[in-house]
Amino acid sequence: MLAKRSLSGSGLSPRSPSSSQPFLSVSVTDPVKLGNGVQAYISYRVITKTNLPEYRGQEKIVIRRYSDFVWLRDRLAEKFKGIFIPPLPEKSAVEKFRFSAEFIELRRQALDTYVNRVASHPQLQQSEDLRSFLQDDEETMERARSQDGGIFKKKPADLMQIFKDVQSKVSDVVLGKEKPLEEADPEYEKMKRYVFELEDHLAEAQKQAFRLVKRHRELGQALSDFGKAVKLLGDSEGNQLGKAFSDFGSQSEMLSFKLQKEAQDLLMNFEEPLKDYVRAVQSIKATMTDRANAFRQQCELAETAKLREINLEKLIVMRSDKVPEVEIECKELKAESEEATRRFEVIVRLMNEELVRFQEQKTIDMGVTFHDFAKGQAQLANDIANAWRSLLPKLEACSP
């Protein structure tokens, strides 16, 4: 799995336990339904194999559930601002599907991908929280999880703000409104617009991919029904023609299976990667929110520090006895402002690196997806051609 999606240039070779190279390999397996009724949930086995010194022991197996993965994601998002955090699969909207085999497998796959992406990211793999996630026993994990209570969650309002910024730029200028706390970087503006538009295109592609899955299923069903009807027709013909009808029915049935199978493959290997791509873009948007917040903070603190400086000068002129106090304040504010500026610049730098990596990784990911898609469709079409072709000699033979 990881071979497909590995990041080039990461420090670790994820699946080569036999070499003396440092490695960290994780797999998410064995979904099991636990609990009863409304409280029921799925637990997964997370198996870690590593030779890294920071980890206790070469192999560790822990049991984790979806909300544990969410915990990890939230902590990473908090501590690694500027990095595009690998996306998690969605919480299921519909109760009915939460425990369907299809859904469980899709989710397991997505979680496996997620953890491996974290483990192979040069910065994220250093995370202490990752180590906790991979190693801590279940009780520790549960405590950690309930403590957090989602304080690290991104507020929807923040995302909306960016969105509004992008959309309303023109109208604001026209209306003469100033937005002082916005970056003036035109390249970054372009990038923001790109990200938003990209999401729209991807969402459309994903929608059509999902429909295509459905169409394959429907065609399979229609072909099966038709084949059965033809077979019945043939039964009353008797003789060779009847046999041809019967064979027709059999081939139809067989092709129906192949269509259903292709539908399943498309769901897992074509639609899901597109969904994953959309999630990745949404993760970028979250980082964009962080950047905007950091920028604002930087501006606000810089402003505050400046004002205090001006105040200080006034006090000095006035020979006020507040001067030492305010001097200290100024120092502190200056330090905070510099810190905020630094934080902002880190995010900018990281984002640029991440963007390059993101584009390269996505080209590989989509390349694989496209290739598998084309292969699957070619195989299906060939199967169809072969199945029907096999009927031709018989049909020739029984010309009335």
Add this chain to the structure above:
Amino acid sequence: MMGYENLEVEEPTNNNNLFPPREEMENLVIDEGPNTQTFISHSDYRSVMSSLAETHHPLAGDDPLSSNSSSKSFRNSSFTEDSFLEPPAYADVVFSPFTEKPISGNGNSSQPTQHLSNSSSEFITIIVSNPQKEQEISNSLVPGGNTYVTYLITTRTNMADYGSSDFSGSAEFSVRRRFRDVVTLADRLADSYRGFLIPPRPDKNVVESQVMQKQEFVEQRRLALEKYLTKLASHPVIKKSEELRVFLQVQGKLPLPSTTDMASRMLDGAVKLPKQLFGESVSAITAQEAVQPAKGGRDLLRIFKELKQSVANDWGGSKPPVVEEDKEFMEKKEKLRDLEQQLSAASQQAEGLVKAQQDIGETMGELGLAFIKLAKFETEEAVYNSQRTRAADAKRVATAAVKASRFYREANAQTVKHLDTLHEYLGLMQAVHTAFADRSNALLTVQTLLSELSSLRSRVEKLEAASSKIFGGDKTRNKKMEELKETIRVTEEAKDCAIKEYERIKENNRNELERLDRERQNDFHNMLKGFVINQVGYAEKIANVWTKVAEETSEYAKDSI
């Protein structure tokens, strides 16, 4: 699956499958060639074929069909990469001959009977066109009156009965008819050809004159009329009928069916009937006429008697003197009932299949479109080369998807034509019911006459018994007896006629059912064959399109990372 890089036609794994059937398909094309002569409106078919051959049909160069030399005569061999245009004419050229339904819109699009059985290369072509609104010349009190639509019916034929106007022995002529005339024709044929499988006529619609104006409805009806008349003209017996000839050839308005005035019909009936059944002024009615099916109004009393008879039959009160003894016939009936059920199911599922194929084609197209837009977007906004690469990959998939979409939909258009056979035969079951009904009615007439004879005879017996007691006889009684004996004689004649008619209809039934079986086997065989060949052809095309993309993206294959 490795080895995509060299996916040219020479690749063994693919070609072993492709060549033998391709040759087979080539041969099949050639075999069918001469027979296209007998296709209806074959000239239209020919012109479509040649225009396809001339059109530029670009497709990616590694289309395996292109390397087959025998297909060159049908193909234009210049190709361009990544074009969105038509797939090669090969598909149309190879696959449509098997539909036995020419591509042109003007010709009929389907018929259950083959033309290949014409021994004397006799042909008849019927085209319905040029619908026009006309005004009813009114005796009605309403100003403006009724409007109706007439159609131009053009016939070309070399059949002897129609005379010929040129040295080739063929004639061409046109008449204008309205739908009501068609209904009349159908009714007359039903009368004259009892026991035959007469193609069902297009439905009447209880239409408002507004609906009649609607172009779509008129076009639908035009097409239906063309199909119907063509089917009539291809029925081995009906094509020679005088009723059909008159309809197709005789200029001017056709006479309306006899008066529809119910009251007068009933009066007519009441007056005529005693003559019909009691033999007075026998010359006014022949036995032939008497054994025609009882129609409303005119044959009131007779209908009543036959009804009484059929009720007696049903309740088994008196065993009918002649029963349907033909076991073979009963079995046949059962079988046909089953066939009808199966046809109905198959017809329904065929529609489901057509819809599913249509849908997948559409969705594939929309997917392609989504990826085209994505590719365009990435290309325009590209900052990094990885974006350009990705856009190029997306475009490849998009192009293939759009092509595949087109193939799905073309394949489906052909599928519709092939599977139409099912719908046609389902429609024909109606004619079978009618033919069987003709037989039952004829039998009923025989039974009624036999009962009548039986009761007449017993009346004579009674009279004889009574009058023998009186010496010299009773004048009135004797007269009555004479009358009765005369009636018996006429009724005997009628009975003989009725039995002949019944036998005739039985024979018609038998022949027609045989013909149905033969033609059905043939048509179903062609249907399956056509369907299968079509599917093979288009599946191959679609496979090629995707194989190319897989090849072009092979660097991403798992094995090579």
